[in-house]
Amino acid sequence: MSLLSANVAADIFWQPYSQADPGHHAHKKSKSLQLSNLPNEIPVDIKLVHSDLEISTPSLSNDVLKLQPTRKGNYHALVATLETPDSYQQAVRYPYMNGKPVDFSPSDLLAYSTGPLRIIPSPLPREHWRYETDKTYRFKVLFNGEPYKEQPILVSTSNGSTDVLQTDSSGLLKLHIPDDFTNVVPGKRKNPAAEIRLFANTSTDSIRYTTSFSAPYSPNPSHWKSTSLGALAAAFGLMAGLLVIRRLPEYSRRPKK
Structure with missing residues (x-):
């Protein structure tokens, strides 16, 4: 197992909360997400960057975040940051929220710096679209605002696929999502989405920087x-x-x- 693969066990990432939600009936419009691999007794900072770049600070309850509506449409950025003397970990996810239109675009949100090491969709899927298997997507990877050139990026899915890709000389990553659904039922809404996760890490001055990007993906309609x-x-x-x-x-x- 490579060092990059081994690090995944310790890197934090967002994923849907899969267990029954006791308050489901009281919060029908909420989305519950879990921050996985969160160490005990280490404070974590949670920040939600709204589609109009306003920032709110939701809190976790037993590693679970109940994402409440912001009444603003389009993508938001959910950022978890865990900082220790020798590490700086982040987990980033871009949930789509329903609400009133704002005078900002997803490109404005992506231009907002979430941290030193970033995996940036280029671009985000359009409204009502989603990541799908057997399609290629592009990501920009930056470290301190500069392209993260020719560096390994670990890709894993909740369906069990793993791969190590590499950014090019401009820090661009091309990801072809594997067709790894074992049972596909005809119809877009009849297939529960799986999760795809990208992990990057680097070290400088005795500090290890890590970041993760996670998003749902679905079977290709073909x-x-x-x-x-x-x-x-x-x-x-x-x-x-x-x-x-x-x-x-x-x-x-x-x-x-």
Whole structure:
């Protein structure tokens, strides 16, 4: 196991809270997220950067954050920071919130510096879109505002896939999400999303910097669209064939009386 792979066990990251929420009926519009791998007795700073760049400070309860609506639409940035004398860990996630439009774009949010080491989607998925398997996405990786050039980035999914990719000479990372769903049910809403996670780390002056990016991803619609399109094409071909046959002389000729 590489050092990068071994570090994942200690790096914090956001993921959906999977257990039953006792207050679910009282907070139907909330989203519960869990900060995984959080060490005991070390304070963590939580910051929510709104889509208009306003900042609020929600708090954890037993490593779980109940993300309340901000009444502002578009992406937000959820940042957890854990700092010790010899380490600086961050976990970043970009939840989409429903609400009123704001005079800011996702690019304004991505320009906001969340910390020294950053994994930045380039760009975020458009509204109502999502990360999907068998598609390639781009990320910029920066350290202290400079491209994090030719460095390893660990990628893992909640479906069990892992890989170590590398940024290029401009700090750009190209991620092709693996098609690792074992059971795919036709229809976008019938397949629960899985989680993809990216981890980066570096060290300077005896301080280890780490950051994680996490987001949901879903099966590629081609799993069921190709079948439906094939059936539609076959039906269209059959109808076209019948029309051609009916135009042939032996079918158009009326019987003589």
